Amino acid sequence: MTSSRPYLVRAIYQWIVDNGLTPHLLVDASNDDVMVPSDFVEGGRIVMNIAPMAVQGLTLGNEEVTFSARFGGKPMSVQIPLHRVMAIYTRENGQGMMFAEEGGDGPSGDGPDTGGKGSHLRVVK
Numbered sequence: 001m002t003s004s005r006p007y008l009v010r011a012i013y014q015w016i017v018d019n020g021l022t023p024h025l026l027v028d029a030s031n032d033d034v035m036v037p038s039d040f041v042e043g044g045r046i047v048m049n050i051a052p053m054a055v056q057g058l059t060l061g062n063e064e065v066t067f068s069a070r071f072g073g074k075p076m077s078v079q080i081p082l083h084r085v086m087a088i089y090t091r092e093n094g095q096g097m098m099f100a101e102e103g104g105d106g107p108s109g110d111g112p113d114t115g116g117k118g119s120h121l122r123v124v125k
Contacts, residue, residue, distance in 0.1 A: 005082050005099055006062045012088045012097050013050070013060060022051045022091040025065065026098075028084045035079040037071040048078070049091070 009025075016023040029036050030044035040046055050058060055067040055078075065080040089096025 002062070003082065005085065006060065008097060008099075009065070009082065009085060009088050010060045016088075016090050016096065017052065019090075021093070022049060022054075023096075024049055024089055024091050025080070025085055026087040026089070027080050028086055031084065033081050034084050035077065037076055037078075040071060045086070048080070 013023050025048045027034060027036065027046050027048060028044065029038075029041045029046045036046050036048070049055075050065070050067065052058070055069045058067040059065065062082070064082055065085065066078065068075060068077050070076070085099065086101075087096060087098040089098075
């Protein structure tokens with residue numbers, strides 16, 4: 001089966017935007033396949049605001065997330081392979097979804113991080 005990650009990222013993004021909140025991505029930026037502003041990477045990770053008013057040309061594809069944005073006043077094209085997206089959540093209240101780390105450097109089938117303990121499902125009000 002194909003990875004569920006792109007479908008979940010798109011669904012959570014739409015849910016966040018529909019509720020008037022600000023979607024953020026937590027990205028593993030420790031690899032060369034991620035094109036993000038390196039000045040904003042901390043500890044190998046970067047948080048990206050992907051709200052409609054913050055980015056241009058946002059594409060939440062099956063293989064990667066792409067968009068253009070300004071960082072420190074300088075325009076930049078951003079490319080994030082989907083397997084590098086660690087979480088999508090709201091800035092305002094932190095609700096969203098974290099993803100399990102994947103073995104290897106390529107995409108694979110995955111789902112939410114359950115940490116090996118109990119169900120990964122929870123009640124969302």
